[in-house]
Amino acid sequence: xxxxxxxxxxxxxxxxxxxxxxxxxxxxxxxxxxxxxxxxxxxxxxxxxxxxxxxxxxxxxxxxxxxxxxxxxxxxxxxxxxxxxxxxxxxxxxxxxxxxxxxxxxxxxxxxxxxxxxxxxxxxxxxxxxxxxxxxxxxxxxxxxxxxxxxxxxxxxxxxxxxxxxxxxxxxxxxxxxxxxxxxxxxxxxxxxxxxxxxxxxxxxxxxxxxxxxxxxxxxxxxxxxxxxxxxxxxxxxxxx
Amino acid sequence: xxxxxxxxxxxxxxxxxxxxxxxxxxxxxxxxxxxxxxxxxxxxxxxxxxxxxxxxxxxxxxxxxxxxxxxxxxxxxxxxxxxxxxxxxxxxxxxxxxxxxxxxxxxxxxxxxxxxxxxxxxxxxxxxxxxxxxxxxxxxxxxxxxxxxxxxxxxxxxxxxxxxxxxxxxxxxxxxxxxxxxxxxxxxxxxxxxxxxxxxxxx
Numbered sequence: 001x002x003x004x005x006x007x008x009x010x011x012x013x014x015x016x017x018x019x020x021x022x023x024x025x026x027x028x029x030x031x032x033x034x035x036x037x038x039x040x041x042x043x044x045x046x047x048x049x050x051x052x053x054x055x056x057x058x059x060x061x062x063x064x065x066x067x068x069x070x071x072x073x074x075x076x077x078x079x080x081x082x083x084x085x086x087x088x089x090x091x092x093x094x095x096x097x098x099x100x101x102x103x104x105x106x107x108x109x110x111x112x113x114x115x116x117x118x119x120x121x122x123x124x125x126x127x128x129x130x131x132x133x134x135x136x137x138x139x140x141x142x143x144x145x146x147x148x149x150x151x152x153x154x155x156x157x158x159x160x161x162x163x164x165x166x167x168x169x170x171x172x173x174x175x176x177x178x179x180x181x182x183x184x185x186x187x188x189x190x191x192x193x194x195x196x197x198x199x200x201x202x203x204x205x206x207x208x209x210x211x212x213x214x215x216x217x218x219x220x221x222x223x224x225x226x227x228x229x230x231x232x233x234x235x236x237x238x239x240x241x
Numbered sequence: 242x243x244x245x246x247x248x249x250x251x252x253x254x255x256x257x258x259x260x261x262x263x264x265x266x267x268x269x270x271x272x273x274x275x276x277x278x279x280x281x282x283x284x285x286x287x288x289x290x291x292x293x294x295x296x297x298x299x300x301x302x303x304x305x306x307x308x309x310x311x312x313x314x315x316x317x318x319x320x321x322x323x324x325x326x327x328x329x330x331x332x333x334x335x336x337x338x339x340x341x342x343x344x345x346x347x348x349x350x351x352x353x354x355x356x357x358x359x360x361x362x363x364x365x366x367x368x369x370x371x372x373x374x375x376x377x378x379x380x381x382x383x384x385x386x387x388x389x390x391x392x393x394x395x396x397x398x399x400x401x402x403x404x405x406x407x408x409x410x411x412x413x414x415x416x417x418x419x420x421x422x423x424x425x426x427x428x429x430x431x432x433x434x435x436x437x438x439x440x441x442x443x444x
Contacts, residue, residue, distance in 0.1 A: 041411065202407030203400070206374040211367045215414035216421065220360060222368030 003194045004030040009062035024217030033192035037205035040214035046198035087160030102135040125153040145176040165197040181207040244279040256314035292319030349427045359417040
């Protein structure tokens with residue numbers, strides 16, 4: 001069943017009077033248990049696409065549906081939060097640099113459960129991504145790869161149905177990239193969670209179920225041959241930008 | 242690539258017959274997809290050159306289902322020839338993708354078609370990427386001490402294909418953007434002068 005559906009989404013950024021088309025009539029559907037990688041070069045609009053999928057940013061046109069409900073423009077956006085069942089793996093440091101990683105990861109839970117329960121779940125999330133030993137470490141003590149893993153733990157601690165990962169492999173070595181993508185793949189397989197991950201390099205996409213590419217506002221994907229075809233791509237006839 | 246060398250390599254690994262070799266070839270070098278029509282002539286030619294020979298039926302105790310099929314095994318000469326080929330220098334493979342030839346010789350009027358071709362090419366690369374994905378060993382697995390060279394070499398066949406696809410996708414994306422810009426420029430230049438058969442373009 002479709003969990004996330006972007007339908008004919010368009011988005012432009014404006015630099016003065018100059019319009020930069022970031023997303024041009026982009027459609028995408030995602031199911032639980034799927035890891036979908038979106039490849040795009042720097043400034044291709046990957047992060048914008050993820051922010052729109054998260055409901056953090058509104059598209060100029062088109063709709064975003066999460067679990068059958070319109071995501072953008074609803075109650076959530078007015079509250080300024082991210083949907084509780086959507087996890088975000090970004091690249092930001094914790095807001096307080098001296099925090100223990102356990103507290104950092106537990107933070108998203110504190111509004112929902114007791115501190116004790118939050119700590120228990122945060123411990124589990126850290127173990128799940130393979131860095132249980134970093135519970136008492138501080139951000140500045142971590143390597144880039146460890147930071148990425150902790151950030152993923154932060155993203156999955158609420159056991160989201162949809163996990164959005166924004167260039168999580170960027171800046172990592174080849175083996176570390178594989179570890180991260182392998183982890184995202186196992187999260188997709190096991191929970192099962194729908195995982196949408198942007199990747200700065202194509203080979204990073206190899207662990208995913210589907211590879212899409214974003215460039216010049218266009219999202220391209222391979223024809224899907226598995227049973228249960230869900231994507232109808234609007235056919236373009238010409239080379240108009 | 243040379244189907245002949247691939248077939249010879251397979252027969253050296255272990256004897257086989259035509260259909261079985263085609264299947265084994267697909268498993269071993271899945272990216273290449275040699276057709277039956279390439280494998281059988283390769284076998285004939287290798288046999289003619291004395292690189293492989295048909296196995297004697299009496300010596301093989303072939304089960305009845307395989308009666309009538311010709312099993313091939315490598316000759317000593319075939320092994321030597323193959324070893325020499327493995328160790329011989331390899332030329333840089335030439336650029337053979339007709340898309341780039343089209344791009345180089347296209348006129349501006351052709352570009353809208355080529356933009357669509359570029360999309361198709363990129364989709365095809367993504368599709369192949371998805372086929373390659375999910376299979377194969379990770380770099381970490383390959384570093385283990387108990388991994389046989391054959392598995393490592395096989396994995397790299399796939400990894401290099403993925404790397405080449407990645408480069409192609411990036412190049413196709415860039416040329417697509419460049420072609421779109423050229424089309425826009427062309428349309429603007431048409432817009433400034435009266436163009437009989439095209440719509441009045443207004444940006």
